[in-house]
Amino acid sequence: MGEANGTDHRPHITVSHLTMAYGSFVLMRDLNFTIHHGDVFIIMGGSGCGKSTLLRHLIGLKEPAQGNIYYGDENFTRADPAKRQEMVRRMGVLFQSGALWSSMTLAENVGLSLGEYTDLSPAEIRDVASLKLALVGLKGFEDYYPSQISGGMQKRAGLARAMALDPEILFFDEPSAGLDPISSRLLDDLILELRDSLGATVVVVTHELASIFTIGNNSVFLDTETRTMSAGGDPKELLAHSPNPTVRRFLTRGGEEKI
Amino acid sequence: MQTGDAALEVKLAGAWRLRGGLPSASLLERELDGAPRIKSVAFDTKELESWDSSVLAFLVDISALCRQRGIQMDTAGLPSGLHRLLNLAEAVPEKKGARKESVATPFLQRVGNTAIGAGSSLAEMLAFLGDMTLTFFRLWRMKVRFRAVDLFLFIQQAGVEALPIVSLISFLVGVILAFVGAVQLKQFGAQIYVADLVGIAMVREMGAMMTGIIMAGRTGAAFAAQLGTMKVTQEIDAFTTMGFSPLEFLVLPRVLALVLMMPLLCLYSDIVGVLGGAAIGVGMLDLSWTTYLRETTNAISLTDVFGGVFKASVYGVLIALSGCLRGLQCGNSSSAVGDAATSAVVTGIVAIVLACGVFAVVFYVLGI
Numbered sequence: 001m002g003e004a005n006g007t008d009h010r011p012h013i014t015v016s017h018l019t020m021a022y023g024s025f026v027l028m029r030d031l032n033f034t035i036h037h038g039d040v041f042i043i044m045g046g047s048g049c050g051k052s053t054l055l056r057h058l059i060g061l062k063e064p065a066q067g068n069i070y071y072g073d074e075n076f077t078r079a080d081p082a083k084r085q086e087m088v089r090r091m092g093v094l095f096q097s098g099a100l101w102s103s104m105t106l107a108e109n110v111g112l113s114l115g116e117y118t119d120l121s122p123a124e125i126r127d128v129a130s131l132k133l134a135l136v137g138l139k140g141f142e143d144y145y146p147s148q149i150s151g152g153m154q155k156r157a158g159l160a161r162a163m164a165l166d167p168e169i170l171f172f173d174e175p176s177a178g179l180d181p182i183s184s185r186l187l188d189d190l191i192l193e194l195r196d197s198l199g200a201t202v203v204v205v206t207h208e209l210a211s212i213f214t215i216g217n218n219s220v221f222l223d224t225e226t227r228t229m230s231a232g233g234d235p236k237e238l239l240a241h242s243p244n245p246t247v248r249r250f251l252t253r254g255g256e257e258k259i
Numbered sequence: 260m261q262t263g264d265a266a267l268e269v270k271l272a273g274a275w276r277l278r279g280g281l282p283s284a285s286l287l288e289r290e291l292d293g294a295p296r297i298k299s300v301a302f303d304t305k306e307l308e309s310w311d312s313s314v315l316a317f318l319v320d321i322s323a324l325c326r327q328r329g330i331q332m333d334t335a336g337l338p339s340g341l342h343r344l345l346n347l348a349e350a351v352p353e354k355k356g357a358r359k360e361s362v363a364t365p366f367l368q369r370v371g372n373t374a375i376g377a378g379s380s381l382a383e384m385l386a387f388l389g390d391m392t393l394t395f396f397r398l399w400r401m402k403v404r405f406r407a408v409d410l411f412l413f414i415q416q417a418g419v420e421a422l423p424i425v426s427l428i429s430f431l432v433g434v435i436l437a438f439v440g441a442v443q444l445k446q447f448g449a450q451i452y453v454a455d456l457v458g459i460a461m462v463r464e465m466g467a468m469m470t471g472i473i474m475a476g477r478t479g480a481a482f483a484a485q486l487g488t489m490k491v492t493q494e495i496d497a498f499t500t501m502g503f504s505p506l507e508f509l510v511l512p513r514v515l516a517l518v519l520m521m522p523l524l525c526l527y528s529d530i531v532g533v534l535g536g537a538a539i540g541v542g543m544l545d546l547s548w549t550t551y552l553r554e555t556t557n558a559i560s561l562t563d564v565f566g567g568v569f570k571a572s573v574y575g576v577l578i579a580l581s582g583c584l585r586g587l588q589c590g591n592s593s594s595a596v597g598d599a600a601t602s603a604v605v606t607g608i609v610a611i612v613l614a615c616g617v618f619a620v621v622f623y624v625l626g627i
Binding site: 056059060061085088089091093095096097099100101102103112113116117161 | 497499502
């Protein structure tokens with residue numbers, strides 16, 4: 001498939017003048033960016049700069065200190081709880097550690113939201129759950145508990161759970177953290193594959209350069225020093241043309257020369 | 260150490276190991292104080308046998324001294340490993356403001372901070388109770404969602420699996436009460452009233468109280484640890500982002516399990532406690548089983564039994580809520596999970612004792 005497939009230019013998520021704070025401590029101020037339908041959008045930046053916090057804002061686990069987040073034309077930040085529930089249901093999230101529910105089998109993990117939000121019978125739910133697990137290469141592991149499988153498998157199972165309701169947007173928090181280079185490459189391929197086949201928008205928090213250049217076609221760079229975003233756009237473009245030295249240093253692992 | 264005209268040479272010899280303690284640079288400082296003409300410091304390490312971080316610490320001190328006095332430090336005489344480590348240690352200048360300021364907080368400020376903290380934790384607790392009340396209303400209208408299998412699992416954990424420890428403690432409490440009574444009542448030849456004492460005490464107060472304390476330590480702590488760990492591993496976030504309320508999905512089945520099981524455990528504890536008293540009555544006070552048990556049944560009324568059982572279910576709510584609250588408030592580390600469990604037990608027991616006091620007054624006023 002081609003380069004910019006699936007991407008059209010309708011905005012999917014718009015972040016407007018977002019300020020993130022813990023109490024009186026301001027983490028990032030005045031963030032403005034737009035994620036389009038079909039984008040693989042990278043949130044990048046150094047450790048502790050607020051990447052994961054930004055993700056928590058986007059999925060509604062944390063409230064903005066200022067500013068608004070829009071999904072399409074709908075204001076997510078100001079939505080009432082019922083509306084918000086409905087918007088959240090269109091998102092799938094893969095947490096950093098997988099965050100599978102440890103008291104449930106993989107099939108139950110994937111099937112829980114299906115049982116809640118669809119009218120499928122238990123047998124059908126199990127079929128769909130098996131299918132989702134098969135998509136991430138975990139066919140046959142339906143009755144395993146999360147503690148019985150490896151970290152990489154837990155992450156893939158987490159992805160299967162995130163995809164259970166065929167979400168329009170998939171969020172990934174550090175998908176390659178704790179994975180060996182091959183597993184993390186496979187996960188990257190899987191992310192692209194899913195974006196292309198499901199037509200979903202993908203938002204990834206990461207600082208893995210390899211991933212950033214392989215999968216990203218749009219990005220935002222959070223700068224710890226200035227406490228705001230210092231660049232945005234296609235990571236490859238940023239590497240080639242960004243005027244900002246911090247961004248270039250980040251994208252070249254500290255060296256100024258191009259890779 | 261040798262002093263030339265304008266240069267000082269420091270000779271490092273022997274084996275330098277951290278185990279032997281850190282050498283101080285104060286000797287050198289005195290030397291430099293004594294000879295203000297010195298412009299450079301050099302090192303001779305021909306006799307240095309082996310070294311580790313202790314030498315490095317010494318050199319960093321010297322380097323700081325030299326910088327202070329504007330003296331040149333000549334590191335050419337050092338082994339190349341040491342040379343590189345020294346450069347590394349000094350490559351990044353100390354970040355301004357990174358060092359934690361260890362200013363002692365004034366007493367009044369600490370009192371104020373504690374008061375503010377107490378206020379906000381009270382507000383958090385009230386918010387939790389409010390949310391739980393709403394959840395209970397939804398339960399009433401049958402609009403809640405949780406997995407039935409979870410409820411049965413918690414019922415098993417908080418019910419059948421608690422029986423051995425409840426048996427042991429209740430039996431011993433019965434025995435202890437009987438002993439306390441026997442010593443006093445024997446003086447009046449009124450041993451038979453040991454049965455009344457044990458019966459009334461167990462059924463009205465001790466059955467519910469002891470079960471409550473056991474369950475606070477056993478199940479309350481377990482709830483806090485479970486929810487705390489789920490918080491750390493982001494499992495709770497996962498529930499929230501998939502549109503499940505953690506209060507409905509996680510807290511409610513736990514509360515229900517304890518509310519259902521506590522009355523049964525309390526009733527069981529009452530019976531075992533009376534048996535404990537009877538063991539003493541029969542074994543030491545020469546009463547017969549029939550006499551003892553008949554005296555017990557005469558002494559206690561059904562109202563006493565229901566009062567005790569009702570208290571037990573209230574304690575159940577308190578234990579489950581404090582366990583779950585502390586679990587949900589847990590921070591993001593493994594030590595925070597431990598703190599959450601500890602705090603759940605403390606909160607649970609305090610809540611039980613407070614409720615027990617309130618019940619005593621209310622029952623007295625109502626004449627129960």
